[in-house]
Amino acid sequence: MDSPASARVDSWLWAVRVYKTRSAATAGCRAGHVRVNGERVKAAQSIRPGDEVRVRIAGFDRILVVKLCITKRVGASVAAEAVTDLTPPPPPREEVALLPMRDRGAGRPTKRDRREIERLRGRDDPSGLADDD
Template identity: 55%
Template sequence: MRLVKSRSQASAACRGGHVRVNGTPAKPAQPVGRGDEVRIWQHGFHRIVEVVTPLAKRVSAPIAATALIDHSPPPPPKEIIASIPRRDRGAGRPTKRERRQLDRLKHQQEGPDL
């Protein structure tokens, strides 16, 4: 599957626990087959794809895009993304109260459990 630009980025995402194949954490060289569901946490959003045709060797991105079906939810509108509060760089660690507020906000954005 070619969901990220380079192999090193893909293996880093796998090691970081951001990639799941059929609901289980994936290793960098895990094989995928027809009908497998691959979920990747990328740029703050979940991307969900289904494998249509497994590829035997590395191919270009346009060809790889034809080998999968994208079931990802649409990204939120830019107005919502812009309204998300961000901590100032160098502001230190959040207090206990701020941490609870951040957790509440994250759970509201995520919606149903993925």
């Protein structure tokens, strides 16, 4: 397969399956979520092999390096060959204390319920008025 020397950034992002549609890729460029070599770009900006593309999706940056310029949507294996993903792994999720959850619509907790919740959280005095003297 012969690839062109350059491609539009929006069509490349769509072709390598970063965005589901080309119009979504164009909207991402227009919103400033796409950077090529550190600079914000418009959708029609040309990219070449070796360029670094940073895409902000769902609050996280994906760092991609262009290996092949493709303009048409291709199979997943060919799309994977066209890009090198340098994105660092996501930060580990903090373990959330497994507290019992109240049923939705159960209303406001009673004073007894609130004291039980505070006891489970490790606070013996829920009022916070205990003297430490």
